[in-house]
Amino acid sequence: SVLIPYLQKSGVKKLDFVFISHLDADHCKNLSNLSKEVEIKNLFFRKNGYEDFLKKYGEVKAKNIYNVETNLIINSKDIDLEIIKGKDALEENERCILVRVTTNGKKILFTGDIGSFTENQLVKNDIDCDYLKVAHHGSKNSSTKDFLLASSPKTSIISCGYKNRYNHPHKDALERIKSVGSTVYRTDLQGNIILRINRFEEKIIGFRDIDDNLLVFLDFYFMDIFNCIIYLLAFVVLFITRNDLLIDLCFIKEEL
Structure with missing residues (x-):
């Protein structure tokens, strides 16, 4: 309900890469509608994810569709993508694929809804990042201290609804994130969050940030x-x- 209007407003008609971390409804329920409005060139699911998606949500259109069964590296003109395959676990959240994007020397790590089980297995990997999309909306059982130390994000972004029924983000997770010196941005407090990295600027903006409201308004309208x-x-x-x-x-x- 938010993504499609935003893409249309921004004039985006094609997406080169779309990654579905796992099959929870809040992560992919409207993917079929998205594929009708915007051309998707490459679509990635977790292991067996495409077949499971068809059973659960129906058809989706994309030029190329992949199930990630091994770690992948994709080098593109402006960005490099590292795709970390999901774990063989019973719990859907722990089966998430992770994606680390590198552009203009900055690294952004997307973690889906992984919990401490997967985080503990990743700490020995190279997961260093400048920006971290915090796992599982900032739940109590994610964002372990070891994982945060291994990833060492300068900025952490939490996606969660305002006064959501799960009380995300949990205060313990927030304390752990702040204890490693990471600046926190939250969609429940700051609305949509834009991260812009290119040759000329590196900027993160929350729509509800008082100091940035006029800037955002002028920028996007x-x-x-x-x-x-x-x-x-x-x-x-x-x-x-x-x-x-x-x-x-x-x-x-x-x-x-």
Whole structure:
């Protein structure tokens, strides 16, 4: 309900890569609708994920569809992608695939809904990152101290609903994240969060951040504002021109 309108507003018509960490509804329920609105070039699921998705949610359109059964590295023009396969576990959350994106020298680690079981198996891997998408919405049993020390994120982003019924993020998880010196951004407090990394800037913005509200508004609605100004100027010019014409006609009438 949020992603599709945002992509349409941003003029995005094609997605080169889409990763489905696991099959919980809050992570993929509307994937079929997304694939109808936006062209998906490469779609990745956990092991046996595509077949399980079809049974649970129905058809999805994509040019290429993959089940991740081994760790993968994808080198693209502007980004490098490291895909870490999910664990062979009974619990769906622990079967998540992880993705680490590297762009312009910065690393972003996406962890799905993994818990301490998977985190403890990953701490010996190279999971260092600048930005961490915090696991399982900041639940109590995720974001272990060892995992946070191994990943050492400068910034941690938590996706969770405002006053959600699970009370995410848990205070213990928040304390552990802050104890490693990581700055926390939360969607329940700051709304949609935009991370922008390119050759010219590295910026993270929360829509509800007081200092950034005007910046975000101007940034994302620039063309709408620009068009309104153009229409307003055109109206003013037309109004002035029309008044000049009426004045000229009045002068002509008086002269006659």
